[in-house]
Amino acid sequence: MTGQPCLLPAGGPGSRRFLALHLPCLATDRIRRAEPDLPTDQPLATWAASGSRRVLVAVDQAAAAIGLRPGQALADAEAIAPDLVLRPADPDGDAQALQALALWARRYTPLAATDPPDGLLLDITGCAHLLGGEADLLRDALARLQRAGIATRGAVAGAAATSAALARARLDNPVVVSGIEAAVAAPLPLGPALRLPPAMLADLARLGLRRVRDLLDQPRAPLVRRFGPELMDRLDAVTGQRRTAIRPATAPPDLTVARDLLEPIITRASIDAVLDRLLAALCARLRQTGLGARRIVLSAWRVDGVVQEVAIGTGQPTRAPAHLRRLFAERLEQLEPGLGFERMMLEARATEPMAAGTQTGLEIGGRHDAAAMAEALAQLLDRLAQRLRVHRVAPVASHWPERAVAALDPHAPVPAMPAGWATPGLPVLLRRQPEPLEAMALLSDDPPSLLRWCGMAHRLHWAEGPLRLEPEWWRARPDLRRRDYYRVELASGVRLWVCRTGPPEAARWLLHGHLP
Amino acid sequence: MSSAAPDAPLDQAAILATLRARVARLEGTGRAPQEARPIPVCDDLPLPGGGLARAAVHEVLAMAPGCGAAFCALLLARTGGTVLWIAGRRDELLAWPPGLARCGLVPANLILVRAERWPDALWAMEEALRCPAVTGAVLALTWEPNPEGDNRLDLTATRRLQLAAEAGGALGLLLRPDTAHPAPTAAVTRWRIGPLPTAQAGAGLDEPRWQLELLRVRGGTPGGPWAVTWRAAEGRLDLEREETASAARASRGASA
Incomplete structure (x- = not known):
């Protein structure tokens, strides 16, 4: 691929713009999309087994309004809301749905990424004017997702993590200019903004640290010592001190x-x-x-x-x-x-x-030139390869019949024939699977004198051979055995390529090809 | 004839040639006379035009798989360009390039196509014949018994192939097993080829003998059977004169 995707800022660090979309109820919205006849006012939740307990995993807005929350025991939830609709959780399905939404979001920008488990990140640098500005773009995306039945919040900011934090922590779908990331992030609550594990969040709360601002006021070294470098990394990303790259759902096209x-x-x-x-x-x-x-x-x-x-x-x-x-x-x-x-x-x-210069359609005096011919052939092969298996043939320097030919891409150049590749006396048609034959030979090393083929006995007029082929020991499977090939002619004139293989005491005869 | 001016000296040969070309164009047995040099089959066979017309579809009924495939391969090799060999995906018999190379069909010119279903094979054949960069294509029908009634090569299908061949200028061959009553097709010629005992002739199996029969030809008279020998080393099909009469008699005796 030419034109490698440029994930680093092109014109200075402050120049990129990110749109974050937060899908708080993706799991339940997905269920409602799949089952449109569920009543909308009835609470809906998904559950999964956690050890021996069964707990809620995701709840929709109606369920959250009556006090249900993820992590609650299923029995408690059913006691609180007897009409609760329950479905088993499907994290793989949710991840796929998120991936599909990232592909959908490519309508706004080629650099659309998932932000698991419940978000999307879009690099909208230079794309917003197509929809009349960043605010209009954000409004358009929210409206479309709303129409599709997916509750969404969004935010636009100059850093990916900042926009993700704003989308999660604020309800007003803000669009903030670049350069003031630290200022807009400061009042946000720590939980949604930094997406910390609940245990760490509880520890921070015990220290009285509840907002981003509180962390910014603290000396960094003791915090790192106590909570690990992860916390500071997230903090720096949200305040715009550390740039994070996004990984687009598909590579950007040329x-x-x-x-x-x-x-x-x-x-x-x-x-x-x-x-x-x-x-x-x-x-x-x-x-x-x-x-x-x-x-x-x-x-x-x-x-x-x-x-x-x-x-x-x-x-x-x-x-x-x-x-x-x-x-x-x-x-x-x-x-x-x-x-x-x-x-x-x-x-x-x-x-x-x-x-x-490689243009088509130049016909001078009714004669096609070589370039036009090559292009016509390439186009034919493209069309055929859409529906069928098309390949060229690469001659391989091997005496073993099954290995003498390799399939080659139809557009690839064909290597030259190695010496001894097309020797006289080879069949023109080869059986995919050698067909077992009943043959009678006077002595064990003799060519056969009678063949039973297609339910009929054929007397042989002539037999030439044997051509003894040993398997390629450096490559072949160990169960392959040497074959003695004979060219035989039946009384009717039909010419066959048969071989004897197997141990001497239990030799088998196989029909392997048809001679001209 | 009436179009020729009555008082001009009649150049009968030229008039005949003009009329032949016109009839050929009407019948669609050949186009663009410079490019459509016919493919020579065998020097001494009495064929209209001296060989197989390019830009046309020909049918080969094979009494044994080997001789039919070899005959098609040597005809395709004589077209001198890129050739497609179209066969069914699950056919038990595979075209084998080392043997085909002995018939003159070298790997550089050969493209193998495997079709999953019969309509795909027909479509591929039509597309190949329509392409100006392809000089020949063979559609090899399966030798396995075909209970689904596939492999329909009827008048409509072959007419389409014939039109495609006329548009593209390629030689199309339909290689099919010789059945008792092959359905009529729009092919320009229909051949039957079968093996003849060879070994006693002295050369062993290196120079196989075939029995060639022209069952149907548009704008000519059918003929045969002829006994021919394929001399692979020289790349030549030789007609055996003294054998012709006896082979014909033998076949007539067998059919009576």
Whole structure:
């Protein structure tokens, strides 16, 4: 991949902007999304077994309002709220949902990351103006998640940890300018801001340290001695003293074009039309930058907050819209529009430099030139490889029949044939599994005189051999045995490649190939 | 003929050539005369145009797997360019490049394609024939008994392949086992090939003999069976003159 993602500040440390989204009830919101007929006013919680106890893991807002909280015993919770709806906790499912939301958040920026267990971090540097500013972007994201049934709070700040702390500790979804991280973080309570373990939080509270400000006023060395360096690391991150990098959910693409749709689209015809425009735009930008795409991903955002992806790959860098269009045509069937797509984005995830001269379509006097031919073949192989297994053949210098040929990428150059590779008397068709035969030979070392094949006995006219092949001991499985190959001709003229293998006292005959 | 000016001296040969080209274009048995030099099969066979037309689909009924595959390989090798060998994914018989290389089909020109389902194989064949960078493609049908009734090579399917071949200019071969009643297809020629006993002829098994029969040909007369010898070292198919009559008699006697 060219254009490595730049996670470090580009123009000075204060120049990056981060949007943090906090999803306090992700686990229960997810259940409500999956089961839309649950009454919304009924409290909902998830539980898991912790040792011999069964405790609540996550509660929704209705449950929190009547005093339920995570960590409570299940029996107590049911006593407090007899109508409580309970579901088993699914941490893996929650993590997957968070990952899916990070992909969804790529509609705002290519640098979208998960912030487990219940948050997202978006590097929105330079992206906010597309939606009219940071406040508008934040409002848009909150509104969309709200519509999708996911309770969210957010904050924008100049450091990732600061924005995450603000999103968790403040209810007003603030947007703060860069450079005053320490000032805005100071009044925040320690628990949500630093996300400390409950035991450490209790210890700090016993010392009277309840807010970030209290920690900032203390000398650092005794705190480190007592609570470990972890506490100071978190504190420095939240106050903007220490930069933290975010790890995007997917590597940022080399080139992106996107299109927002006023009306959600459902039909194949409209999806095709949007894809055509996106491809034209992407190929124009590829041409400007002198690149050709090797891997392109089409992402489609559904109105209910689900992102679907369709990926294609090409063997040679390309920027021909018609060719890419045909590759996508096979795959668009996988999209499930549901209630419709509201945004589609095309990303070139892998690109390679492409000389300006490798253009197609130059036909002079009805003759295709060599470059156009090579490109036509590459495009054909791309199309075939979307649906079928396509490979070239690499000759391998090995006398063992199963090893004489290796599969090769269809776009790769074919090595030269080693000496002795295509000797006379080899079959043109080889059986995938050698077929056991019944054969009769006069003496144990003689060629067979009678073969039983396809339920019929065949008298042999002629047999040539043996060609004795020993397994490649430096590579082969130890149970392989030497084979004596014979070329035989039946009375009907059919020519076969048979071999005898196994220990001398229990030799077996196998049909391994068909001769011309 | 009426289009020729009546008072001009009649150049019969030229007029005939023009008309032949026109008929060929109408029938779709060949295009772009410079590029579509026919593929020579065997010097002495009486074929219209002197060989197999490029930009057309031909059918090969094989009485044994080996001889059919070898015959297709040597025809494809004579197209002189990139060749696709399309077969079923789960076929028991695999095209084996070392043996195909003896027929002239070297690995540098060979691309193997395995299709999971029969419609995919047909689609791949059509795409390959339509591509100008491919000079030949073979669709090898399975030898296993096929209870699902797959492998439908009917008139419609082969007509599509024929149109694709005309568009791309490639030689298309349909290699199928010789069944009792093969369905009619839109292929330009239909061949039947079977093995003939070779060993007694003296050369051992290095120069296999085949029985070649032209069952159907558009714009020509069917012929055969001919006994031919494949001389791999020289890359040549030789017609055995003295054998022709006796082989034909023997086959007629067998069919009667």
